[in-house]
Amino acid sequence: MFFTSVMRRVRLKLLNKAKDIKKYKRILAVLAIVLLTAFIEIIFNFQSIIGxxxxxxxxxxxxxxxxxxxxxxxxxxxxxxxxxxxxxxxxxxxxxxxxxxxxxxxxxxxxxxxxxxxxxxxxxxxxxxxxxxxxxxxxxxxxxxxxxxxxxxxxxxxxxxxINKYRVLFVVCLLALLYAMIFEKKFVQKVEWYFLCFSLVFGLLVIIYAQPTYNAWDEEVHFQNVYSIASGKHVKWSEATQTIIDKKTPSCNTKAEYAELRAAMNEKGREVLHLETKETGVVSYSFLAYIPMAIMMKIGMLLNFSFSNMYMLGKIGNLLFYVAIMFLAIRLAKKKKLFLVFIAMMPTSIYLAASYSYDAVVFACVTLGSVLWCNEMFYSQKKYQAVNMISSIFLFSVGCLSKAVYIPLILVMLLLPRVQKMKKKYKVIFWIGILTILGLVLMTFVLPVFSNTIAGNVSFGGDSRGGDTSVVRQMLSMIQHPWATIKLLVTDILRFDNFRNLGDPSSSNYFVGNLMFLNFGALGVLSHKWVVLLLPVLLLTLIYRDKQDSVISYSSLYRLFIIFVIIITVILIWVALYLSFTPVGVESIAGVQARYYLPLLYLVALLVTNKKVYIQISGESVSKLVLLSANIFWLVSIYSFFLQPRLL
Known part of the structure; x- marks a missing residue:
């Protein structure tokens, strides 16, 4: 009894000391971050200190x-x-x-x-x-x-x-994230929480550093749509909004000039150029992805924020939606979790979420839908079957309304074990339901094209930014030249040389991985040398599995069906860009970008099964490597594209 009592007291003392050490460790971490940040500021101001x-x-x-x-x-x-x-x-x-x-x-x-x-x-x-x-x-x-x-x-x-407040903010955030990764084991064990903090930090940094101008792909078009939705039925188009839409903001390369830009845009935001009264304030189905941005922008309008702050608030809505949905996807993922974390934390993924764009909404919804499908397909639990199935169908449907080309992915729902075990009557009803959703979403894209083609309205569709583009005339050209169309699709899809920012290999001749994950649109792309880090980590997350991780298996028929669905989706992506973005009759497809493949990645990763290779590295070490790699990419990206050329 005496010995047991002594051991309990010793154990309690050790636990209390451990708690004290943890508390002091965090205090020391804060002090270290402050000192390192101060040291970095001294280095950058060294010439000012001595002379x-x-x-x-x-x-x-x-x-x-x-x-x-x-x-x-x-x-x-x-x-x-x-x-x-x-x-x-x-x-x-x-x-x-x-x-x-x-x-x-x-x-x-x-x-x-x-x-x-x-x-x-x-x-x-x-x-x-x-x-x-x-x-x-x-x-x-x-x-x-x-x-x-x-x-x-x-x-x-x-x-x-x-003291450069932009640099200080970046250094403090980066050091805090590195500390959490190295010393806070819970973040490494629960990577979804690290993703949450990481994405919010770097997403908000991008929003703050981007300033009230256009940076991402077609950002002026997406901003116009968000502003129109947020304004409701009566839209006040100010001089500032028109400046963004017309892409006429001046070029700046110092923080002092950006301060002048913010002041000028805030002033122009008070000057109403014209009023627009819409027939209805109801949001079109194809604009549903803009709602998170529009809600936050509306809050800014109601609170009478300056134009610059309102502009940032709209982006924050997009970021919060992306982070919330991806957090759920990572948390619920039972397979390829580290792969999912890695692609979700990549610079291009978060950059899209921190900009005016619906790509992040589509990416997040389709990915979470794929995760729920995977759980239902291979880790079915009776208690959650209906919830997983319904949620997955809903996410595929809503996520694809803005980009209907991804809707064929919903066909994977037909492979679910529960569907195969249904009675014939219910199985037919389920099939009809899925095919109906597929048809309805596709019709949002196909029906206007065919109806205008039949009506002879050759001016319908095309790129709103100009050029000899017309969806109807391009469709007629494809119908008249079927073999040339098939040849064009096959060669361009398989060649990859057209996998560029603007369909021009000479303008952005980068490796496809850099274009997909390390791409900041108009701001630039990280150079080829970063492939040395990107590819090994990407490959590691694809083939890595824990000892306890079961190997999922497909029948050959199921595997072929999933590959077929992915191929159909890829073809639709290229056809859509040929119809709407490429000048009529041109023998190449313009505008297809690597980021369009992001929503497909998780399903593709699930096809990569690893039954023989086992990498003898602890899960914690692999997680740290993945998180560290993401931090390195963001360190280089923020400094190269935001601080050094714009805000120093």
Whole structure:
């Protein structure tokens, strides 16, 4: 008894000490994050610390010169002792969008002098234009041509100490996520919770860093639709909304210019250009994917938010929906969970969710539908059968309303064991129900095309952004040339050379994996070298399985049926882009992008069964590798596409 009592006391003391250690560990982590963030800010401001100065006016070095029929401002500055210039500021009244050239005699890291030319834009929107130079300079010559009514008032250099709030926010968030991954085992054991935090953090960072302008694919079109839905029956189109729709926001590359842009857009958001009264405020079935964005934007309107904040709020609605649905998918997934986590955390996936786009809604709904189907197909539990089946059908249906080309995926519901065990009468009813949903969703795309084709309305459909595109004329061309159409589809789908941002291999010649997972649209794509990390981790998540993980098995017929459904979906994707995006009669298919394949990935992964290979790595280690890889991709992406070119 005495010995037992002593052991209990020892155990209690150890437990209390463990709790104290955990508490102190988190306090130490916070202190470490603060110190590391401060250290990074000191590094970036090192030149300002050793030789900083506030705005130094060099307008006295400015003169107006003539060059033929033109006039130009020339600022010719030289110094005996090298001067570190962090930033250049031009102040004036600019009558037209133009560019200025900077010829710089600078010292490189080895102290050798070299002459380099830079250029930057000025905009009629702003009275101040900024350039981040960050060079040690012996001489600099700035040239700006002077159109009529353009007046340059002053030029100044700066090397002041400045804490960059965008960089601080990013560093703190990244370090916190890395700490959680390394030291908080619960996050690694329950990866869906890490996904939740990770996606919200990087999604919100993208929304904050993106600023009130267009960045993602067709973002101006999606914003227009969301704004119209959020406004209800009576739409007030402001100058700011029209600027986004017309893609006329100026180019910015410093945080100071983006501050000017936000102020300008907020002002333009108060100026109503025209009113639109719609016949009804009811949302079309094809616009259902916009509802999460429209709800949040409507909240911003009701709270009288500025245009910039309202613009961000709409994106937050999309992000919250994506994160919630994907969280459920990852939590419920009993097969290929790490694969699902990896693709859901990839830069392109979260970037789409943090933009005006319905692709993230389609991706999330179809993926969760596929997860529920997998659970019902291979891990059936009587208690949850009806819920899984109904939810899966609902998610496939709703997720495909905005992009009907994915609806053939719903046919996998016909393979469910419960359906096979039904009485013939109920099985026929179920088949009819699934085929009816398939037909109805497809008709939302097919019926308007055929009806306008029969009616001879050759102007119907096509790309709203212009070009010789017409769905009806393209359909007639395909009907008239069936063999050429089949050849075109087969060659373009299998070739992969057309798998680009705009259907042009020369404009974005990247590996398909980079285009699918590491793509930020107009902002850029991570370079080829990141394939070295992407492919091994992707392959590992595909073939990895725990000892306890049962191997799912398909009959050959079932496997062929799923492959057939996926192939039909792929063909529909390419046909849809040929009809609506490609000029009539052209012997290539434009506009097919790798991101269109994201909703298919989980089903494809389920076809990859691993019965023989067992990787002797603990599940915790694999999870950490997957999460670390995602952090690395986002570290490089945020710095390369948001901080370094835009917000430093």
């Amino acid at each position: 900083g100065y506030d705005w130094m006016d060099v307008t006295e070095h400015m003169k107006l010169e003539e060059e033929g029929e033109y006039e130009k401002y020339v600022i010719d500055f030289t110094t005996d002792k090298a001067l570190y210039i962090k930033q250049i500021r031009l102040v004036g009244e600019f009558a037209s969008d133009d560019a200025y050239v900077m010829e710089v005699q600078q010292l490189n890291g080895f102290g050798k002098s070299e002459k380099v030319s830079y250029w930057d834009n000025i905009s009629t929107w702003f009275s101040e234009s900024y350039t981040n130079l960050n060079k040690k300079v012996k001489a600099i010559k700035i040239t700006l041509y002077k159109p009529e009514k353009t007046e340059l008032h002053s030029v100044a250099f700066s090397n002041r100490f400045e």
